[in-house]
Amino acid sequence: MLLRNEYDVVVAGAGIAGISAAVKAGSLGCNVLLIEHYPFLGGMSSAGMVSPFMKSMSGDKDLVQGIYKDVEKGMRNMGGMIDNGFYSWAFRSVANQLLGDANVEVAYNTDVVGAEVEDGRITYLTIATAYGVSRLHARQFIDTTGDAQLVALGSFPWLKGDEKTGKLQALTLFFRMGGIDVEKTAEYSKQHKEDFLPWMDFKYDFSRIISIAGYTGLIKKAKAEGRFPDDVDYVFFTTLPVSGEGAFNTTNILGIDPSTSGALTEAENIGHQQVAQVVDFLNKDVPGFEKAYLIDTAVQVGVRETRRAVAQYMMTGEDILNAAKFDDVVARGCYGVDIHGQKDEESRMDDLEEGAWYDVPLRSLRVKDAENLMVAGRCIGATREGHAALRIQPTASATGEACGATAALAVKLNTTLDKVPYEKIREQLLNNID
């Protein structure tokens, strides 16, 4: 049961982008409703079990502060995060606290299923729960569903996949293991450098989160014996705050467009088959994993790419790699173009030069032809290459915060999004852009 049927700001989707948007708009005094399909917060950061946070440090400049840093600080204080690795439980707990402090109303187990639009303005949303369907009104809307669902429901423009091939990035079902002898497996990597990915430097500090990716020699043998998934080329894991635990970003689910329920069901099945084979392989073949055990698999298969909005400005791969700067900057990032290749597509990781960063312009969060709808996180307006850089959690948080600030100012100044003075938005986001 909602507290009201009229809100200043409605945010659809409670991943890191939606949480940041709602906290910002709530802390600026708006009545905010955050609608979430799951009965818990976090999206990919919890249901997807994604850890660690990708980098937002460029040289010694920390580009994302604001709400993102509040999330980090809260998780560290409760022992749920070290370095950049964290647990889903810590994320959910801190997000819950921040939303409460900002007086945000959260509707769990609730799906946004319809949008009524008049002259480019969303007037009503239709939401559905197990107990029925209802309508609600708001002045501003923010789509942080990851899949640009509100954009699509409002018949605003969107794109999906590679501009030429239509391909979407591979899916991954995360899992966690415990009982890993990390030092032993790290030593193995030093002795077999040729079997590990080129970005590894083999300098390990075991007091921090470490990343290991490879074991290709052992995998080749296991594949020849039919004991390893054909579509997985390497094992990639990063350690977690508790010693001997790791988060595995390893399964590689190809040939699936995850925008339909049937396809997600298939992905779920493939993901679990791959986890079983990979864990068995690690236990039997990989030094350091003899006593390791599976702790859990993610609640859902991780989805990197589905629909994204067509925005007033579409950030490109060139913008990312050339460290573009914009007059209407509202967030910044330094992560490069990271495409997990689909079937018959090469994976890519193109980095920026050391010390470089790019701006994210407000226009890439403003949905084309929409008067009161913005997007953040994975729904951002970008080409496929641009999206492949902007989708990471720190940037998703910063773009969410920017949407929250802009929507709240439109409400407070009783005006439309395009009439909110940029200087006022900037004032609210100085942490992230100064």
Ligand SMILES: Cc1cc2nc3c(=O)[nH]c(=O)nc-3n(C[C@H](O)[C@H](O)[C@H](O)COP(=O)(O)OP(=O)(O)OC[C@H]3O[C@@H](n4cnc5c(N)ncnc54)[C@H](O)[C@@H]3O)c2cc1C
């Ligand atoms: C396998 C994988 C590995 C990754 N690795 C990293 C990494 O190492 N580091 C990093 O920083 N980033 C990583 N990322 C990227 C990052 O995790 C995501 O892009 C980011 O978390 C997206 O956040 P979001 O808030 O935009 O969307 P999401 O986290 O997807 O949240 C969207 C939310 O909206 C809800 N929702 C959807 N539709 C509706 C609806 N109609 N009604 C109500 N609610 C709805 C969903 O339930 C969900 O909770 C990875 C992603 C994947 C998939």
